[in-house]
Amino acid sequence: MSTPRLDLTADPIELTAALVDIPSVSRDESLIADAVEAALRAQTTDFEIVRHGNCVLARTHRGKPTRVILAGHLDTVPIVDNVPSRLTVTAEEGEVLHGCGTVDMKSGDAVFLHLAATLADTVCDLTLIFYDCEEIAAEFNGLGAVERDLPDWLVGDVAILGEPTAGQIEAGCQGTLRVRFTAAGTRAHSARAWMGENAVHKLGRMLSTLAAYEPRRVDIDGCEYREGLSAVGVHGGVAGNVIPDQAQVDVNFRFAPDRSPEQALAHVREVFAADLADGTLTAQVTDSAAGALPGLANPAAAELVAAADGRFRAKYGWTDVARFSALGIPAVNLGPGDPSLAHRVDERVPIGQITEVTQILRAYLTGASRAV
Template identity: 30%
Template sequence: MGQDDDGPPPRGRNAGTAISIDRLVDVAQCAIRYVTVNPPGSERSLAEWFGSHLSRHGFAIEYVSNGDERASLVARLRGRDERPGLILSGHLDVVPEGGRAWTHPPFAAVHESGFLYGRGAVDMKGPIAAVVEAAIVFAESGTLPAGDLIVALTAGEEVDMSGARGIVESGLIDGADAIVIAEPTNLGIAIAEKGCYRLEIECAGRAAHASTPGLGANAVLAMAEFIMSLDALDDGARHPLLGGLTCSPNVIAGGAAANVVADACRAEIDVRTLPGQSADDVVARARRIGDGVAARRGVTLTIGNLGFPPVETDPGASIVADTARAVEEIVGARPMPTGALYATDAAVLAPALGLPFVIIGPGDPALAHQVDERVAIADLARAARIYAALIERRLR
């Protein structure tokens, strides 16, 4: 696909007209072909490939190790003065290809009928290719940015956000006043995301012969009662962009044989929270429910939790208006901010750096983690132009 056959020309200040669609597609294909399935991740080679690509265009490159064969990348185009910079961020890892067959092999990055297919096409190697293209186009313009232009490509997002934590601890992304997370939003703008927690429940009962269940304490029954009582986790709060708390029990295992009263059961429960709902409160409510079940059933329930907090940006923050104007400049309509129901690296980066964030990226988020994940080349190009227009607004 050439540069000129991608819909109407961009409007306004020529932002993004220098985008090379060929280079953008090449970079996205190359990124998809690096297999960075997490676990284990193995993001280092792809981080280094992006590092050499960006260093050829004047970016200073730093790597933050994330374990064996794993690294995040921070690329910085130094600003001409002390104005705060802008962080554009995406993750290098992808989820496994899943059990079902793909129409095109998941790591072949097949380009067909205007779409790019492959694991990561939308989540999020396509989006990071668009970020990198926009950053390079700015660098090629020959003027230094007013503040630092920082491209942060993280390892580990899909499992524990360890890469985002590592780059925060390194101090290598300091010096900015806003964060753009390039996760797929169909080019809408999300300014809030739910907290994402996993409750890990262990239930211990007492075995007995199944013909005399009254002599045992059935851990499977107790777990079932606990799970069916979890509606009480919702405190009734509603958020204008995110709705309410959700709770989904997705893993359960227990018992040893059909003729033995189950003395153990474990479950994992996904809980998504709103800004203002603290994990401690949610866990405390789960423990109260568990205590009631334990007393009625004669079992013990232990509840552990692991997760990321909800985060949101003030809708009046300048990054929100600037992003909306950049979208309007390229696609012709100004989007209303929305909320994201999934967690992103913003859950780590925004609180740690104390910065507002927006989530905006090409592709349908519903295709993330799916078989035949794909992104329209036209959307990748629009995204690169939007990022370029946003960099112009913030750093020219």
């Protein structure tokens, strides 16, 4: 298939539709990466452009005092009869663009690409990173590959990820920890249950503890993060007439970014200390990722908040802002679209939000918001 042509100077709404119409399910992003690279090379004048696998990187060297990183992933979840894009107008939602990736996050990518092609006079240098494989296991994440292989591209004063936030800044992100708790017993025939030791029954105290758990709320830089400790999976049982000799509960702890993963694990072990101390349960960490502090006190981030009319809130889910935070770069999420509509068959974005985010970032990158 020939490389689709993208007009980066077109309205970002039209550009969003064009991006959506290029299928780019995770691990199949070469066509959209080709299109983005070709458009940047043809329609921008002073960007250094590098291709790394299916990541497309571009940056200016204008000698500005600060550098802003705009990063967005090119991949989507599998398509479910929701490509190509289509526009609808209803009394309830107004003008809405439908299609896989409209929310997560080709509308954000479209805004970044449009601004790169149309802003010749910025108050900061720009770095754009369009990467692959965000929607699948972290080991395949293209941004991680850039961090390993081209670390100088992840140098900046503030990073903006085009994750869907309905046009409102969502700062930082919470960390995530998954722990598998295992109870051991003795297998026996259920007709002679007294001869066994039921592993499933041993989960009772733990599940009661989870049901009674009161999650913490914490304010950081004016953002309220709400933690959550939840059972997300229960496994056990052998057959309908067998006392199970093993049972497991998977617990997910979403923790505020003022905790490290090590502190989060210590807290989880404290919550279930009684079961762990007497040997009822053993614990194994199956997944862990640090959160990201909002960093809104940083001057570059504070200017972005001002450009967004002071509208910001905490990000509860984990996003790649954590990668930038770990490098000491304040990072926020800002993009069109309701995140609750991401990955759905009826994924859709109000076109007004695409325009709104474009205006916010245009004012921020040109310094127009400073004069207000």
